[in-house]
Amino acid sequence: MLRYLSAGESHGPELTVIVEGMPSGLAVSKAAIDEQLRRRQQGYGRGLRMKIETDQVEVTSGVRFGKTLGSPITLHVVNKDFVHWTDRMAVWDEAPDNLKQVTRPRPGHADLAGAIKYDHEDIRNVLERASARNTATMVAAGALARQLLRHFGIDITAHVVEIGGVQAKQVPTDWDTLISTCDESQVRTADKAAEAAMIARIDEAKEKGDTVGGVFEVIIRGCPIGLGSYVHPDRKLDGQLAAAMMSIQAIKGVEIGLGFEAARRFGSEVHDAIVHDGSRYLRPTNGAGGLEGGVTNGEPIVLRVAMKPISTLYQPLASVNMATKQAEPATVERSDYCAVPAASVVGENVAAWVIAQAFLDKFSGDSIAQIEEQVAAYARRVAGR
Numbered sequence: 001m002l003r004y005l006s007a008g009e010s011h012g013p014e015l016t017v018i019v020e021g022m023p024s025g026l027a028v029s030k031a032a033i034d035e036q037l038r039r040r041q042q043g044y045g046r047g048l049r050m051k052i053e054t055d056q057v058e059v060t061s062g063v064r065f066g067k068t069l070g071s072p073i074t075l076h077v078v079n080k081d082f083v084h085w086t087d088r089m090a091v092w093d094e095a096p097d098n099l100k101q102v103t104r105p106r107p108g109h110a111d112l113a114g115a116i117k118y119d120h121e122d123i124r125n126v127l128e129r130a131s132a133r134n135t136a137t138m139v140a141a142g143a144l145a146r147q148l149l150r151h152f153g154i155d156i157t158a159h160v161v162e163i164g165g166v167q168a169k170q171v172p173t174d175w176d177t178l179i180s181t182c183d184e185s186q187v188r189t190a191d192k193a194a195e196a197a198m199i200a201r202i203d204e205a206k207e208k209g210d211t212v213g214g215v216f217e218v219i220i221r222g223c224p225i226g227l228g229s230y231v232h233p234d235r236k237l238d239g240q241l242a243a244a245m246m247s248i249q250a251i252k253g254v255e256i257g258l259g260f261e262a263a264r265r266f267g268s269e270v271h272d273a274i275v276h277d278g279s280r281y282l283r284p285t286n287g288a289g290g291l292e293g294g295v296t297n298g299e300p301i302v303l304r305v306a307m308k309p310i311s312t313l314y315q316p317l318a319s320v321n322m323a324t325k326q327a328e329p330a331t332v333e334r335s336d337y338c339a340v341p342a343a344s345v346v347g348e349n350v351a352a353w354v355i356a357q358a359f360l361d362k363f364s365g366d367s368i369a370q371i372e373e374q375v376a377a378y379a380r381r382v383a384g385r
């Protein structure tokens, strides 16, 4: 079983991830993890924090001479900003006398519910962990997982299809063009024509002290038929992917394939006919988004993921000072105006993690060589069906 635990506060000394269940013998690279961490920090509409942090991973266990050992892998990402917070985020020292507590919860954030649930007077104790800074740990774990997937020919990408109501319309279908166009785009969209309007929408929000959300699409190609299962609800891969996406901060909706659009059409306009080209089964369309019965069907997996606008507003909404119960504007933390491009990178890596789990569930083994044997045997079996 592939699993991980993460720890770390947003302005604490570092973020830590322990990955367990990665098979031995996989060649992994620090550069590949750093590249995903770098991508997460990009995108038009980010706040000042991203100028302070240049995330890099340190690995302190589970890897020797660039190959996994099969033992737990510990990943560290240092928070450079901690140097500005050593007194306010001290682990052992007494709180400084002049400590300003956060007492005015932001609507849309975990502040109010978290303060009540964990009995905190200082909402900083909530927001430090609820913060999307923790998405760096999701990306670090996912970046490791995608190296496993790459070894077995599975690739993942994501592109932004909507920001603040501005939609991408002309999206290249060729994989490499899609990736290169997004990489060049400040908002990670593949529609060059929509890019300027998306940026204008973010500028409009910024001018008003407001924020915007959007939608991104994650595409996973190269999965064999048979990852996931229909036999029990918690083994359905569509459910696992949706749960994982919904676990990313600010994600409020997930569609698979045609998603909600399928509910508006006749069945004949939704389902994908089955053909055989002499060597394998194919689908001329992919309305199912690569998943039927919670099982991969060999077509690309397509997820569309909706992100709400950032909840910290520079023109804050009404709130209540929890110390006095007086009406006051919500607190303002240094914040992004739009993080949909970054969230799309998080989505890619979170999807990689879930697919890697499903992959190792189907092709279990303690070493890469053992898994390769299983993958090859399964491919031979499938070819005869």
Ligand SMILES: Cc1cc2nc3c(=O)[nH]c(=O)nc-3n(C[C@H](O)[C@H](O)[C@H](O)COP(=O)(O)O)c2cc1C
Pocket: 047, 108, 109, 110, 130, 131, 132, 135, 248, 249, 250, 251, 308, 310, 311, 312, 334, 335, 336, 337, 339, 342, 343, 346
């Ligand atoms: C990449 C990314 C960056 C984010 N940046 C911010 C931010 O700067 N300020 C903020 O208030 N929320 C930000 N969020 C969203 C909050 O973390 C999130 O809304 C909050 O934790 C409450 O969780 P919920 O929206 O899932 O209910 C970000 C989310 C993501 C995915």
